[in-house]
Every structure is written in C-alpha cells, then in structure tokens.
Amino acid sequence: MPSDVENWKSEVYGNEIREHLFEFAEQGYDSIPDDEHDAWFERFKWWGLYHQRNGQEGYFMMRIGTPNGVLEPGQLRVVGEIADEYARGPGANPIFGESYADFTTRQSIQLHWIELSDVPAVFEKLEANGLSTQQACGDSWRNIVGNPVAGKDAQEVIDAWPVIRGLNEEFKGNDDHSNLPRKWKVSVTGSADGSGQGDINDLAFEPAYKEIAGEDVVGFNVRVGGGLSRNEPRLARDIDVWVRPENVPDVAGGLSALFRDNGDREDRYNARIKFLVDEWGADAVRDTLQAEYVDFELHTAGRDVREEYTYNTGGGERNDLVGVHEQKDGTNFVGLNVLVGRMGADDVLELADLAEAYGSGEVRLSQRQNVIVTDVPDAELDAFLDEPLLEHYSPEPSPFMRGSVACTGTEFCSLSIVETKNRQVRYARWLKQNVDLPDDVEEFHIHLSGCTASCAQPQIADVSLRGMKTRKNGEAVEALDVGLGGGLGSEPQFARWVTQRVPVDEIPGALANLIEGFAAEREDGEGFRAFVERHDDDALDDLVDPEETDYEDPMMHNTKMTWYPYADDDGLDASPPAPADD
Amino acid sequence: MPEPATESEPEKRITAAGNAGSGASSTASRLAAAVRDVRPGHVPETMTTRLRVLDDGAWLSVDDTRRVSVSELWRLDAPAFCECDLADLVVENFLDVGVDGRTVTARVYGQCIVCGTKSTVEWVPVGRILDGEFVDIDREGVLEPHRNDPEPAAPNEPETNAG
Numbered sequence: 001m002p003s004d005v006e007n008w009k010s011e012v013y014g015n016e017i018r019e020h021l022f023e024f025a026e027q028g029y030d031s032i033p034d035d036e037h038d039a040w041f042e043r044f045k046w047w048g049l050y051h052q053r054n055g056q057e058g059y060f061m062m063r064i065g066t067p068n069g070v071l072e073p074g075q076l077r078v079v080g081e082i083a084d085e086y087a088r089g090p091g092a093n094p095i096f097g098e099s100y101a102d103f104t105t106r107q108s109i110q111l112h113w114i115e116l117s118d119v120p121a122v123f124e125k126l127e128a129n130g131l132s133t134q135q136a137c138g139d140s141w142r143n144i145v146g147n148p149v150a151g152k153d154a155q156e157v158i159d160a161w162p163v164i165r166g167l168n169e170e171f172k173g174n175d176d177h178s179n180l181p182r183k184w185k186v187s188v189t190g191s192a193d194g195s196g197q198g199d200i201n202d203l204a205f206e207p208a209y210k211e212i213a214g215e216d217v218v219g220f221n222v223r224v225g226g227g228l229s230r231n232e233p234r235l236a237r238d239i240d241v242w243v244r245p246e247n248v249p250d251v252a253g254g255l256s257a258l259f260r261d262n263g264d265r266e267d268r269y270n271a272r273i274k275f276l277v278d279e280w281g282a283d284a285v286r287d288t289l290q291a292e293y294v295d296f297e298l299h300t301a302g303r304d305v306r307e308e309y310t311y312n313t314g315g316g317e318r319n320d321l322v323g324v325h326e327q328k329d330g331t332n333f334v335g336l337n338v339l340v341g342r343m344g345a346d347d348v349l350e351l352a353d354l355a356e357a358y359g360s361g362e363v364r365l366s367q368r369q370n371v372i373v374t375d376v377p378d379a380e381l382d383a384f385l386d387e388p389l390l391e392h393y394s395p396e397p398s399p400f401m402r403g404s405v406a407c408t409g410t411e412f413c414s415l416s417i418v419e420t421k422n423r424q425v426r427y428a429r430w431l432k433q434n435v436d437l438p439d440d441v442e443e444f445h446i447h448l449s450g451c452t453a454s455c456a457q458p459q460i461a462d463v464s465l466r467g468m469k470t471r472k473n474g475e476a477v478e479a480l481d482v483g484l485g486g487g488l489g490s491e492p493q494f495a496r497w498v499t500q501r502v503p504v505d506e507i508p509g510a511l512a513n514l515i516e517g518f519a520a521e522r523e524d525g526e527g528f529r530a531f532v533e534r535h536d537d538d539a540l541d542d543l544v545d546p547e548e549t550d551y552e553d554p555m556m557h558n559t560k561m562t563w564y565p566y567a568d569d570d571g572l573d574a575s576p577p578a579p580a581d582d
Numbered sequence: 583m584p585e586p587a588t589e590s591e592p593e594k595r596i597t598a599a600g601n602a603g604s605g606a607s608s609t610a611s612r613l614a615a616a617v618r619d620v621r622p623g624h625v626p627e628t629m630t631t632r633l634r635v636l637d638d639g640a641w642l643s644v645d646d647t648r649r650v651s652v653s654e655l656w657r658l659d660a661p662a663f664c665e666c667d668l669a670d671l672v673v674e675n676f677l678d679v680g681v682d683g684r685t686v687t688a689r690v691y692g693q694c695i696v697c698g699t700k701s702t703v704e705w706v707p708v709g710r711i712l713d714g715e716f717v718d719i720d721r722e723g724v725l726e727p728h729r730n731d732p733e734p735a736a737p738n739e740p741e742t743n744a745g
Contacts, residue, residue, distance in 0.1 A: 004634060034645070034646055035632065035645065035646055036646070037646035037647075038632075038634060038636060038643055038646045053648075054641075054648045054651075229638075230638070268638070269638075269639070414636075414637040414640055414641060414648065415637050415638055415640040417652060417653040418653075451640070451652075452674070452675075453638060467653075468672065469653050469654075469655055469672045469695070470672070470695050471655065471670065471695065476655045500698065501672075501695055558653070560651055560653050561651070
C-alpha cells in the first residue's frame with residue numbers, strides 16, 4: 001500500500017504545486033483547509049518551504065538551492081536583503097539576532113520565519129536575480145553539490161561547473177524526474193581534493209581518467225547509493241562506470257529514472273536508493289542502467305584520483321577550503337569560517353559589499369557551512385584580510401571554530417531532539433578557551449546533529465555528536481551520543497559511536513578529557529583519526545570520560561517542547577498565533 | 583510526463599478494537615482511525631480521525647496537528663523489551679500508529695537509557711479520543727504496551743475507516 005505521501009504526490013506534485021501555493025498565499029494562511037495541512041506542507045517542500053515546528057504555526061523555513069554553492073555577483077546581496085526584510089519572526093536568537101541566513105552542508109541557504117503571504121514577493125525577487133527554491137526540498141533532484149570553487153581551483157582535474165550547471169538546467173522542473181520515491185542528492189566533483197564529498201550522496205561523479213584510443217581522457221567515475229540518514233549510513237558504491245562530461249546528463253538521468261521506477265514507494269524509510277543498491281548490488285544497478293536507461297555502451301570505470309583526496313580526511317592540506325588559496329587565473333579565493341553556518345543579515349550584506357570591493361562580487365558556499373570569496377587579486381588581498389568583518393568570519397580560525405558544523409536543531413526543525421547551533425557555538429567558544437590540541441594538529445572537526453537525519457553529517461567528523469535524551473538527577477535532560485574517528489578520503493569511514501547519552505553540560509569536559517588522552521597517548525605525529533582507528537571502543541569510551549566543568553548549558557530542558565527555546569516564556573502555551581496575512 | 587507514482591489506494595478498513603498497523607510494513611505516514619462519540623444507548627457515530635506518522639518518524643499527527651513527539655522518556659512496563667523492572671525508554675522513532683477502541687497507540691523504536699537495549703516496542707498507548715478530541719495519556723506515568731495481536735471486533739462494534 002503506498003504511503004500517504006505517495007497518495008498526496010499522486011494528486012498534486014511538482015511544478016503545479018506553485019499555483020496552489022500562490023493561491024494560498026493570496027487568500028491567507030487560514031485558507032489551507034485544516035484537514036489538508038499535512039498534505040500541503042508535504043507538497044510545499046518541493047518549492048523549498050518547510051513549515052516550521054510545533055508552536056511556530058504559519059511560519060516557514062525557505063531553502064534556496066544554489067547549485068555547487070555558487071552565488072554569482074549580486075546574488076549574496078539579494079539573499080541578505082530578503083533575510084533582512086522577510087526572515088523575521090516573533091523569536092530572536094540570543095547569539096544571532098532577529099534575522100540571519102544559514103549556509104548548509106549541501107551548499108544551500110536557509111531562511112526562517114518566512115510568512116506564506118510573503119512567498120510570492122520573495123520568489124519574484126529571487127527569480128529576478130537568478131535564484132530559486134525549486135526542488136530545494138521534496139522528493140526530487142536536490143541542490144547539486146561539488147567542489148565550490150569549480151572552474152577557479154588551481155588544483156582541479158576538470159572543471160565540473162559547466163556539468164553541474166547543465167544538470168541543474170535539465171533536471172530542475174523536469175516533469176520526468178519531479179516525483180521520485182524520495183530525495184535525490186547528486187555530487188559532481190572535478191577537483192582532486194574530494195571536496196564534493198561524493199561518497200555520501202545518492203549519486204556521485206568523481207574525476208577519473210580513461211584511456212581511449214591510446215589517450216587519457218578526463219571524465220568521471222560513477223558511484224551510487226551513499227547517504228547518512230536513519231542510522232543506516234552508506235558509502236556510495238562503485239558501479240564500474242566511467243563517463244565523458246558530455247554524457248553525464250544521460251547517465252545521471254538514467255539513474256534518476258531507474259530510482260524513480262524501482263525505488264520503494266510503500267515505505268519511506270526504505271525509499272532511498274542506498275537501500276535499492278543494498279538489495280540489488282552494484283552489478284545489477286549497472287546492468288539495469290545499461291539495458292534500460294542509456295542508449296550507448298557504458299565504459300568501465302577509469303583511473304580515479306581518490307588517493308589524493310584530503311577534504312574532511314583529518315589530515316593533509318585542504319582538509320577544508322578555509323584560508324587563502326590560489327586560483328588558476330592567478331587571483332585568489334579566500335575561505336572564511338562561518339561558525340555553524342549562520343550569518344546575521346547585516347553581515348551578509350556587508351560581505352556582499354566586500355566581495356564586490358575586493359573580488360568580482362561572487363561568493364561560493366562550501367559543504368562545511370563556510371563562505372568563499374573568489375577572484376581576489378594579490379594586490380587587494382592584504383586589505384581584504386584586514387577588514388574588520390574578517391575578525392569574526394576568519395580565514396585563520398581556531399581549530400574548534402573551524403571544525404564546527406551544526407544542523408538547525410530544535411530552534412526550528414520538527415525532527416531534531418536537541419538544541420544545536422547555539423549549543424555548538426557555546427561548545428566551540430569553551431573549547432577554544434580551555435583546551436589545547438597538540439601543536440601539529442591544526443584541524444579538529446566536531447559535527448553536531450540533532451537527530452539521525454544527519455544534516456550536520458556527524459558520521460564523517462573526528463567527533464560526532466548526535467541528539468539524544470537521558471536523565472540526570474532523575475530529570476530528563478538533553479544529551480548527546482558521541483562518535484569518533486569518521487572522515488572521508490581514499491579510505492572513508494564512519495564514526496564509531498563509543499559513548500552514549502552524555503548530558504549536554506558534560507560534553508565539553510568529555511571532549512577536554514578525550515583530547516588530553518589523545519595528546520598523551522598518541523604516537524609521534526599521529527592524527528586523531530588514526531589514533532581512533534588504533535583503539536577499541538572500550539578504550540575510547542574510557543577516554544571520553546564525561547564530567548561537569550565551568551561550562552553551563554542553559555538549554556538542558558526539553559527544548560523540543562518549547563515554542564521557541566530562547567523566548568522568556570518558552571512554553572507551547574505561549575506560542576504566538578499564526579501571522580496575520582498582510 | 584512522469585509515470586504516475588501510484589493509483590490512490592481504496593480506504594483501508596480496520597476494526598475499532600484492532601491495531602491499525604498490524605501486519606503492515608512500517609511506513610512513515612499512515613492514516614488510521616479512531617472512534618468518536620460512542621455513547622451508551624445510541625447507535626455509535628463513527629467519525630474519522632486522521633492519525634499519521636510525520637517528519638520521518640519524529641511526530642504523531644492527529645487531525646493534521648503534531649501531538650506526540652520523539653525524545654520523550656517513557657517508563658514502560660514491558661518485560662519483553664528489556665530486563666529492567668521498568669524500561670526507561672527514549673523514543674527515537676515512531677514506526678506506526680494505531681487505535682484500540684478509543685485509545686491511540688504507537689509502535690516505536692527506542693532505547694532503554696538504563697540498560698541500553700535498543701528495539702521496537704509494539705503499541706504503546708499515547709492518547710485517547712474523547713468527544714472528538716485527542717487527549718494525552720499521562721506519559722510521565724508508567725505505560726503498559728497493548729497486546730501485539732489485534733483483537734477481533736466485538737459484535738455490533740463499529741468499524742472505523744482508514745486510508
């Protein structure tokens with residue numbers, strides 16, 4: 001029996017949702033029939049709108065899909081202006097203020113407190129400036145990710161940006177691929193650093209050479225069925241296919257269609273292609289693709305460059321893209337650390353000014369929730385680096401600031417179990433003040449995800465924190481599971497969950513003890529990931545050793561059952577009414 | 583044009599005393615039903631109450647309103663789940679929602695924070711439908727899962743509808 005969501009999708013889905021959305025916006029939030037809320041809120045996702053959680057009735061999160069994280073000149077300003085004008089609600093965040101933009105782990109942008117009545121005006125402004133929310137959420141092609149500096153990167157094997165742009169144009173709004181069994185996440189990477197993080201996507205194109213007629217041709221190897229969600233992490237499987245850049249749309253469309261036709265539409269838990277690959281095996285995926293979905297002979301896999309991957313590996317250069325890096329045209333891109341990916345609207349607008357003043361006006365977003373200002377000439381570099389804004393969004397941050405990634409959390413998200421972004425800020429600040437890494441350890445990734453959906457990609461961090469609950473002194477409190485030793489690279493591996501249900505106020509002490517133990521017991525030059533690999537779970541659990549410190553956590557209580565965790569009167573009984581339609 | 587995902591399924595019939603999800607695979611979203619307004623001496627009036635699992639198993643939705651969430655801690659009298667006298671279960675996922683008479687029940691995945699057992703618990707009562715409204719059961723108290731096997735409908739007991 002198909003799920004409710006499938007039934008709703010079979011009635012109205014895809015592009016046609018827009019006219020209904022605009023009609024509701026015109027007639028007011030209350031015009032959505034009470035008994036159709038679940039159905040319409042599910043459908044609105046396809047146009048990038050998530051109804052916020054309990055207690056925030058009538059307010060939406062809006063996700064803007066920016067393919068490969070590319071914001072062309074002027075687009076960041078548009079985002080800042082929209083955030084400033086429309087992303088304001090009844091709750092103010094004590095760290096980030098009343099209006100802000102979130103940069104996500106899939107190189108997109110999220111705004112909160114959007115009112116339905118404002119959606120047409122926001123869409124008009126976005127689309128007039130080449131931006132869109134189409135398919136940013138929902139069961140279809142999501143925002144395509146990759147190395148954000150594709151086309152600029154001096155280290156790239158092949159420029160993947162034209163390929164990504166082509167895929168975006170072909171598969172956004174494409175009725176043949178608009179209603180898939182579940183989300184469809186694609187990564188296309190042309191650089192040798194692995195910064196597209198293909199291994200954790202449904203479909204990955206990675207740079208590879210193939211000898212054809214005696215010559216090395218640059219193209220992409222294809223992997224299928226990666227993903228982190230639902231306590232079922234998978235690395236994308238090699239299906240032994242190499243493809244020329246010009247044939248990527250055919251193979252990508254073929255695999256999307258294969259998923260459309262064969263994915264599970266009865267059980268949404270089982271609907272991702274990673275489970276189909278589990279069931280079929282990589283060989284059968286390849287055989288079916290060849291037999292039914294492409295009309296040319298597929299090449300076998302080429303020679304990849306995975307041995308050179310450094311991104312999110314825990315070691316080597318370019319573990320992230322923060323800092324100053326040379327572009328192939330002789331100018332520079334400057335990666336700035338945005339702690340937990342959130343930037344106040346005023347800062348967004350100021351950064352847009354700086355990008356225009358010192359670079360081309362273009363800005364790009366990484367999968368580590370950071371921003372990259374591109375096209376900065378050598379002559380402008382020092383002046384740019386001296387800008388006051390860069391004291392806060394630093395190209396040379398503390399390892400604990402640099403390594404912090406956090407999802408949305410209970411502030412807005414229905415799925416999360418715990419508060420995340422502000423908590424991760426508090427953790428990073430405490431760790432910066434109180435903990436020293438060994439001198440030769442310059443990066444240390446801590447990812448905090450509020451639930452098993454894994455939006456903060458916790459399984460691929462040095463330290464993975466995942467929302468949980470426990471009791472402390474008999475009281476229910478927010479807690480975190482602790483995983484260690486995850487990362488990507490030529491030998492990707494997921495974190496091992498070694499310590500369960502640590503009360504949130506004991507996490508800083510636990511991490512301090514862990515790092516102290518690591519520093520004391522590591523072999524010469526040993527990285528954290530290798531150190532973890534060398535120890536069994538019990539030994540690591542002993543090192544974690546949770547304890548209270550002078551860190552105080554103001555959000556120990558059940559933030560999920562507040563209307564807004566930072567409100568003075570935060571109870572659900574104090575929830576504001578749905579916004580008036582004006 | 584895309585191939586249609588599915589045809590709409592005919593409404594699924596369940597009995598008032600049965601469990602909506604028994605025998606079915608876990609789905610993130612299910613419509614069940616509960617009996618409303620059953621008064622002695624009257625022909626029972628059945629009205630559909632929409633029960634669903636939403637948000638990837640994070641919430642139970644009742645009549646399009648999120649009412650019960652994951653992350654609650656439930657003290658369960660469930661010897662089959664773990665060896666603790668009372669399991670202290672953190673609810674991590676709703677797998678299915680059902681009804682037993684006027685009681686709304688849920689099939690959940692979670693773990694006992696005392697002994698660490700992780701598993702599925704069948705049909706924990708979470709609320710009741712009274713006068714057409716969902717009323718929370720006191721989930722701070724001890725909860726006793728209902729029997730796994732659905733009971734047959736009693737004679738003359740109304741059937742309710744689910745889709």
